[in-house]
Amino acid sequence: MIKLLDRLLLFLYSIAIGAVSVFAIVVASGGLNESGLHDWLDNVTGDSQAVQITVICVAIALLLISVRFFIVSVSRGGNNAPSINQRTDHGDIRISVETVENLALKAASRSRGVKDLKARVRVNESGLEIQIRAFVDGDSSIPALSEEMQRTVSQHIEETTGIPVAEVSVFIANVTQAPQTFKSRVE
Known part of the structure; x- marks a missing residue:
């Protein structure tokens, strides 16, 4: 506001x-x-x-x-980018929310048949809430593909950042149409 x-x-x-x-x-x-x-x-x-x-x-x-x-x-001096702060024995670690979003996109893109990905990350007390929006090619089972993306994103984020992931929501926005190719016929 x-x-x-x-x-x-x-x-x-x-x-x-x-x-x-x-x-x-x-x-x-x-x-x-x-x-x-x-x-x-x-x-x-x-x-x-x-x-x-x-x-x-x-x-x-x-x-x-x-x-x-x-x-x-x-x-507004300094860097005001939203970040996730962690305290370790050796000092503080700050990871930007944008970095976590890019990691989530990288992990979600490993799933076959997924296109045009977008990610949004929210920080909660229980961990990260990650929302993935994707287009799929329609050749794979959407529930199986969604579960695979959830599992892959959650594991990748937790392994890479050390931050617990509370939830990964997948929203399939649409099914992409494969471009039709026509063979030319020579008579």
Whole structure:
């Protein structure tokens, strides 16, 4: 939710700063002479206090958004990639979730008849939850193929990383069609 809010704020901030920049370029390049600028400001403001309050509110909002982006840019130092941390006798081990996903894809690709694999890893207290999404060729038994992938992925991840795997879910998204080849006939 915070990331979505930050993206929306960045969008609004970019629009506002872009409009102010275009206006500043037009004024600086002589697009508006001084008397024309005064006439335009008098027409817009109409010497009313409501316009003055609106300008102050917009300026305060832009200042607050600027402060928010400054804080976000300063606080996001270092590597924030999600990782799995393990403590050993010799020190700490950090394995990125992306590494575990790639290991799961490598293990799942060993199964025959599997294509277009995608993996997602979640970390739980009981171990890793791995979700595999795959397309199959349809020549093999889907339950047998799924069980083989679950077993292969679980064993490979546990042997390679030392992290227990709580669950491996396999989702067969579709069956791929083998490309049809036609033999040309010469008469």
